[in-house]
Amino acid sequence: HRDRVRAVLSASPLVPVITLNHPDEALPLCRALVEGGVRVLEITLRTPHGLPAIRQLREALPEVWVGAGTVTGVEQYRAVEAAGAQFVVTPGVTGAILEFGLTSEVPLLPGIATVSELMMGYALGYREFKFFPAAVSGGIAALNAFAGPFGDVTFCPTGGVRRNTAKDYLALPNVAAVGGTWLTPKEAVAAKNWGAITEEVRGSLQDL
Ligand code: 3PG
Secondary structure, eight states: OHHHHHHHHHHOSEEEEEOOSSGGGHHHHHHHHHHHTOOEEEEESSSTTHHHHHHHHHHHOTTSEEEEEOOOSHHHHHHHHHHTOSOEEOSSOOHHHHHHHHHOSSOEEOEESSHHHHHHHHHTTOOEEEETTTTTTTHHHHHHHHHTTTTTOEEEEBSSOOHHHHHHHHTSTTBOOEEESTTSOHHHHHTTOHHHHHHHHHHHHHHO
């Protein structure tokens, strides 16, 4: 379980958090992200298009990791497993999801914002977490503070991370990757300006 979470987090320093508003967007949008250099895609379940897109992207883009985001319950976890998701991200933790993640073939990156939430996962053996919502939960200062008592924990901060702050987060020894929606600007997606998305990824990677 841990090896697979680490493989995902080390595959790409930038993890786009993708919410699809139309089924036809999935492939061109994700192709544009991959062309820019992204190796991990987090497809959220915030719209009904997320689940079928996971299935579609697994087939179309075998060279990248395709995971599910905004998974908030065990039923959703089972659904994305069946759709072929290679990892699961949750915004927060429940005992049920943490337990289920241990038994699943599909590794879980649980979301935490506080030390107590982290400890719920830590007690079960989790050492990799999404830190969400990162910016409003203390950002870099919080991550530095977590490193004291939890020196063996690695984070993927997400929520309020932007192109101009990604580098500062990634400079921390306990940060393996950062996530966010800035790589998929709404206007560019609406205009099907896939080239702009590829450029945003390239530029963001260069800025690191
Ligand atoms: C998430 O669920 O990870 C967030 O929606 C990403 O937050 P952002 O829009 O601030 O990048």
